[in-house]
Amino acid sequence: MSETALLPAAPEAPAVPAARGRSARVLVLSIAGLVASVAMILLSASPDYFVTTLRLVVAAAGVALMVVSGSALGRQLFGPAFDLSFWFSVAWLLLLGLAVTFAPWLPFGEHLDVANSLDQPINASPDPFSANPLGTNLFGLDLLARSVYGARSSLVIAVTAVVIGTVIGGAIGMVAGYFQKSVDRVVGIFTNSLLAVPPLILLIALATVLEPRIRNIAFALSLLTIPGMVRLARATTMLYAPREFVVAARALGATRVRILFRELLPNVLLPIVSLAIVMISILIVAEASLSFLGLGIEPPEPTWGNMIAEGEGTVFEDHPHIVLVPGTFLFLTVFAFNLVGEKARRRWDPRSVKL
Template sequence: MAPNDDAGVIANDRDVSRVDAAESRLQTVGKVKRRAWTGLGIGFWLAAFWIALLIVVAVFAPVLPFRSYKQPDFNKTLVPPFHSFKEPLGTDELGRSMLSRVVWGARVSLAVGVFAVGIGMVVGTTIGVLAGYFRGVVDRVITVVADAMIAFPPLVLLLAMVTIFERSLRNIVIALAILIVPSFIRLARANTFVVAEREFVTAAKVMGASRLRILTREILPNVLITLLAYAPVVIALAIIAEGSLAFLGLSLPPPTPSWGKMINDGRSKLDTALHLTYVPGAFMVLTVLSFNWLGRGLHAVYDPRRGVL
């Protein structure tokens, strides 16, 4: 056999070995992922079911067979829960349906949480990835600005923004998004530091890939996995923040229902109509806990220390 043929055989054997190693790696990753998903427990799936159910009823609230959330019935005021088939969660002091009001309140809470976190995540991730990849002066400037925003008391800044501007869903979302951006900047920056040193990024640089391709094809997808696992926890915090504003009377104006506003309205009737407070309170607690549990489960599945990434 000629020397060239021997070299070709050796090269082919090496290629086959590399392919086999890559396939073995993919199989290992798949097994780790499946093991992680199956080990999440019933709590994760109950939380996922609750969030999915809440999203469905919130999206389709206008077409659901509920009485309007602002329609009073003075003949059925302060009806306690489970005393009427038509009003399973009772009525408030004006005879309005508590079921309808908590469902429409879910629209507000979910919209604020999802859109505020979505905007904050897009802006913060973009800035954080740029800071972590280019480093130097860019990184120092962005880090100083993010640290300054985090150092400022968030509740004071939020109260100032919603007091100065009109109370609307858009302004509340923007105000919360501004507070969320620094957290995603720091998280995206830290993860970019790690991912930028991985072998596939070095290989892309050696092959002459542009910076834009490296950022969008190699670094960003791997950074997003961690950020998406963190997002449900931030959504829970945004829901709590909106509820706090509503409790203080600084969220959406009446008659739009909000869980925090409903809790505040029921404070004066805790001794006679406890359901005015505990019905929206229970919805808020379950939703916040579910988002936290969902984030915890996603982090367990996509934790880089498990070797899943």
């Protein structure tokens, strides 16, 4: 055997500096990509440089670059589990909530009274450097202000309807899941009866009878949430009712009301809340559909549905921003609620609980 074979192998050079160099390059490229994407979006929003089609292409490219760069930057800063879409959804809902809350004190243009917008240009295109950054409609009303105030109407209606449906449906479902037998059969008939009626037919029928007010629309939409809440609360209650802590409480002489509120409700509440978040997005779309058909909140009071209806037909061909602005608000809000609700459902799904 040669002497060289007996010599120890030379240690490999550490790969840490190379990995750090790659991380630094990715970090720099991500920040540069974010800056470039913001510049592209701002450039596409200005009507002085490009025609409409090219502006849309530049804006889409800027959004795509922002998503890629933001994901890479987030993974570099917060680890590989970073979810850009989730945090974007949370940020959008927080921003929208703050804008809706403080809308009367924000420097928005006129959103309601046409008499106060006589000096404003009509159908003005979006321009981030003007007094109307998202443009105006055919009455000269500011689209940014109308979109924010429209969010107030849509969110109040959807959240109120979900709260009503969650309280009523959750209580009925827990009672049916705990007592079962004849109570469960009666609740099943009631739930199936509501599910047998097409939702749009039911909403149109109620809208023709009730006055188009926020309270009435919220009541009508709450009927859509009750069956789903009943079924989820019933299934979750039946899952936890045989558990040891419920049996022990029953053996110690706890009343049925105490068992339902103290033992079962905390375990049923989390899955219901996750479904309620998703239901908010569904009811926002339902309310927008009613307003688009002229059965919801009537103009000039803004909602996303009647704002989209303002731009249909030839108006959309000449001034697409009248539809795209409220449509974008509607899309981003529904997307955010859906994503946050699905994230909560995967975390709080009772089927994932280790029994």
